[in-house]
Amino acid sequence: MQLQDKVILLTGADGGIGSTIAKQLHQQGCxxxxxxxxxxxxxxLNQEMQxxxxxxxxxxxxxxxxxxxxDRVQKLGGIDGLINNAGLSEFTFVEQQDTQYLETLLTVNILAPMVLCQLFIPMLKQKSESFILNMGSSFGSIGYAGFSAYCSSKFAIRGYTETLRRELADSPIQIMYLAPRxxxxxxxxxxxxxxNKALGNHMDEPEQVAQTLITMLKKNQQTVYMGWPEKLFVKINSIFPKLVDHALRSKLSIIRNCATKP
Ligand SMILES: NC(=O)c1ccc[n+]([C@@H]2O[C@H](COP(=O)([O-])OP(=O)(O)OC[C@H]3O[C@@H](n4cnc5c(N)ncnc54)[C@H](OP(=O)(O)O)[C@@H]3O)[C@@H](O)[C@H]2O)c1
Structure with missing residues (x-):
């Protein structure tokens, strides 16, 4: 996909990943x-991009x-691409979860992207080349103790994205899913x-996520999972989930000790 002059709506734009995506898309002439x-x-952020x-x-x-x-985007003349990047997370075991926050998290992480897709699809169908990119996570493929709400929302956005891709297969809209670790x-x-420190889990820089997203758009890559060994765990979890059950069981007490308590 040619990025120069594409008009793109980016949610969660002032966040850690969102702001680096914005700057890299700006450099691409979007x-x-x-x-x-x-x-x-x-x-x-806008000032930093002139x-x-x-x-x-x-x-x-x-x-x-x-x-x-x-409505505002329509008045501004519409878009060629939508990046559903805004998101919330929490690191709490189920029994300690706050129900109100659970509702907000699910609304922001899954309901809002679904509603935005529904609103913008007719507009994006009018373009010769357009896209929707939904931000997932490796936790959208691996249920991880302490992240039940977050994992549920990311599993849902992955399923939604797959469905949307199949529903819109005869349209000009590219449907993409990026799963950072x-x-x-x-x-x-x-x-x-x-x-993450206690378990030796690597943490990427947001620039790596933004760079991967730019490459996805340029090369029309539909689905990208980031990082080793996370990519491998995603595959193993889909084929031999008991192996991952076992691996995470051995880490459960460390995870529980670190999790947020009320
Ligand atoms: N960082 C990671 O480890 C990681 C890994 C995999 C996937 N991801 C995904 O990457 C995406 C970006 O996350 P991040 O790491 O950049 O986190 P972040 O720095 O916390 O940014 C999250 C963004 O979402 C926005 N947001 C939250 N609630 C909102 C609401 N009610 N309405 C509108 N915007 C709202 C935040 O806006 P405010 O500034 O107003 O709060 C912020 O701009 C998320 O979808 C996340 O799940 C992150």
Missing amino acids: QLIITGRSEEPLNQ GHHHVVVADLSHANDRQGLF ATKTPINSPEVIAM
Whole structure:
């Protein structure tokens, strides 16, 4: 796909991965509509990109804001690509979970991307070359103790993306799924960082995720999983889940010790 002059809506644009994606798309000559909950960091990010782009403030957990975002994008002339990148996580065992937060997390991570896809598909179908990229995770293929809400939402976005690709196979819209492994951004609390350190799990830089995304778009790659051994674990988990049960069982006490307590 040719990226120069493509108009792209990027959610979660002021986050650790989102802001690096924005900067790399800017370097590729894209026109961006960057969205998030807070105006100031979005304006600051836009300034770092010579103020070339549009800022739209929207809280994706609110239906009115999702519709408002669509209306605003339509007024701005529409888009060629949608990147559903905004996301929330938590590192808590099921019995300690806060139900209200569970609802918000599922709304932001799965309902909002589904609603945005539904709203933007008719617009994207009108283009000769367009795309939707949904941000997944290696936790969208591996159920990991302490991350039940996050894993559920990422399993769901993976299933949704696969379905959408098959439903839109006769349309010009490319449907893509990127699954990073642990990455150094604010979504990971000090507890998650401590667990990754204790277990020897590698954490990528957000620039690596953004670079992978740019390559995916340029080469029209539908699905990419990042990192070894995570890629291998994803495969093993799909064929021999008991092996992964066993491996994670041996780490359970470390994971439980690190998890956030109420
Ligand atoms: N970092 C990792 O280890 C990792 C690994 C695999 C996949 N991912 C995925 O990568 C994506 C980006 O995460 P990140 O690591 O960059 O995390 P991050 O730095 O915490 O950024 C998350 C972004 O989502 C936005 N967001 C959260 N709730 C929102 C809401 N209600 N409405 C609108 N925007 C909202 C945040 O906006 P505010 O600034 O307003 O909070 C922020 O811009 C997520 O989908 C995540 O699941 C991350």
